[in-house]
Amino acid sequence: MRRLIDARRKRRWLGIARTAISAGEENALRHFDYRATNGYSYKAHGEIVTPVDNAVNEAVRKSLRRLTPGIPVCSEEGGDISEQQIAKTELAWALDPIDGTTNFAARIPLWGISLALLYHGEPVVGLISLPALRQRYHAVLGEGSFMGEHRLMASKTSKLHESLGLMCYGYLGKHIGKGVRMITRFSKRVRSERVLGAAVVEAAWVAAGRADFSILEGVHAWDVAAGALLVREAGGKALNGNGKPWKPGDEEIIFSNAKLSETVLSLYLQKT
Structure with a gap:
């Protein structure tokens, strides 16, 4: 033990x-x-x-x-x-x-x-x-x-159409493709979305309640380990693409406040 x-x-x-x-x-x-x-x-x-x-x-x-x-x-x-x-x-x-x-x-x-x-x-x-x-x-x-x-406390936003989402993706073709699909998919359903280009900023701002969720493709432990703890300790979630708690080796991470987590994950997992 x-x-x-x-x-x-x-x-x-x-x-x-x-x-x-x-x-x-x-x-x-x-x-x-x-x-x-x-x-x-x-x-x-x-x-x-x-x-x-x-x-x-x-x-x-x-x-x-x-x-x-x-x-x-x-x-x-x-x-x-x-x-x-x-x-x-x-x-x-x-x-x-x-x-x-x-x-x-x-x-x-x-x-x-x-x-x-x-x-x-x-x-x-x-x-x-x-x-x-x-x-x-x-x-x-x-x-x-x-x-x-x-x-810090994560936001209390509970409705996707009232949320502000952040998107980020890596340099490999599969991560670019998935990242672009996520932007297209979520932009139609949220109040607004932003692509900031820095996982540290996205994690900090979700933890601070400035944004309601963030989806990052093609991540590494050095990118998001600190951010995952920051979001979790602010009352939010840091999950992988299967809805499990993020861990080193997972190639994607979804930061979210607690109220939106299931909704964001469900939309993330949609096949179309």
């Missing part, structure tokens, strides 16, 4: 996450310039990466190596373990040094840093920083979600 993690340890890890994120924030903001587009290169499938992604990755990992040398890091830009190993590892950090790289490179301030600590694949500490917006969000399992000192 897995041992329980006491509250004091979780809060200590949150403090460590804050320290590590601070190193990343400083590096990212130093290179985010509204006057000039950041240079970038291409990874697989047309996905871009900037030198800042790698610099922030190294800054955060350096801090984590110093403060938690026994806990491996799984990161989009290179870490100690793969995404497939997270669920098999007692404790692991999941890091996305710049989520929303396309926005970052284009000088759009909707990007951020995501860091979560997972215990046997379950997020227990999550931190999302949106440096350009000067916002920081955090959650600890069993202790709620916060933006700074302000406690």
Whole structure:
């Protein structure tokens, strides 16, 4: 049986996450310039990466190596373990040094840093920083979600036609195709929809009640582990495409307030 993690340890890890994120924030903001587009290169499938992604990755990992040398890091830009190993590892950090790289490179301030600590694949500490917006969000399992000192609560919207939905999808053809179908399907039934291009922003805004749900295709643990905890601790749901609680390895995630969750999932699963 897995041992329980006491509250004091979780809060200590949150403090460590804050320290590590601070190193990343400083590096990212130093290179985010509204006057000039950041240079970038291409990874697989047309996905871009900037030198800042790698610099922030190294800054955060350096801090984590110093403060938690026994806990491996799984990161989009290179870490100690793969995404497939997270669920098999007692404790692991999941890091996305710049989520929303396309926005970052284009000088759009909707990007951020995501860091979560997972215990046997379950997020227990999550931190999302949106440096350009000067916002920081955090959650600890069993202790709620916060933006700074302000406690977050998911929205109470119960009717789909009154809801605001967010959409996001990855770079693979299957994820693009499904994402576009979801936009078409939901746009006819909701009050409004938005495509923001950053999972960290979408998770934070669903947790804060600014949006009612979000559907993301082609996700990885580093994209959404912190966000999943943030939404759940705000009273919302973070499910995979089969309606089960999201876990590392699931390629899609549906963030939603509790009242809309079943309706959103039902429409998501429609065949046409």
